[in-house]
Amino acid sequence: MHPNYRAIYMTVQRIPPGKVASYGQIARLAGLPGRARQVGYALHALPPGSPVPWFRVVNARGQISQRETTGAANRQRDALEADGVDVDDRGRIDLKQFGWRA
DNA sequence: TCTGTGACCGCAC
DNA sequence: CGTGCGGCCACAG
Numbered sequence: 761m762h763p764n765y766r767a768i769y770m771t772v773q774r775i776p777p778g779k780v781a782s783y784g785q786i787a788r789l790a791g792l793p794g795r796a797r798q799v800g801y802a803l804h805a806l807p808p809g810s811p812v813p814w815f816r817v818v819n820a821r822g823q824i825s826q827r828e829t830t831g832a833a834n835r836q837r838d839a840l841e842a843d844g845v846d847v848d849d850r851g852r853i854d855l856k857q858f859g860w861r862a
Numbered sequence: 863t864c865t866g867t868g869a870c871c872g873c874a875c
Numbered sequence: 876c877g878t879g880c881g882g883c884c885a886c887a888g
Contacts, residue, residue, distance in 0.1 A: 796870040
């Protein structure tokens with residue numbers, strides 16, 4: 761596995777339950793400043809059933825990122841609510857309340 | 863090599 | 876509040 765991917769996955773696993781982090785934030789904490797896109801790519805490549813809590817990663821505006829199939833986004837919303845995070849009908853999250861401040 | 867694409871970001875309107 | 880634009884960089888073909 762690519763070292764950068766490993767660093768990204770390690771960082772994502774540090775997000776506390778009930779909190780969310782942005783792609784850019786993960787990139788910075790993983791030692792890859794400005795490479796938020798690679799974080800998205802790494803999560804996209806993540807196999808199903810992995811221990812990495814990918815659902816705790818949202819974009820900088822506190823919204824669930826939309827992808828090709830809306831199914832994934834819906835599953836992410838469910839996972840977050842099961843995690844105790846409030847998500848409105850438009851997929852928005854209050855970062856003041858649920859943002860992870862490392 | 864070169865090109866198109868993308869689970870992004872920040873700023874200007 | 877929303878949309879658009881340039882910048883970013885890894886990956887696939």
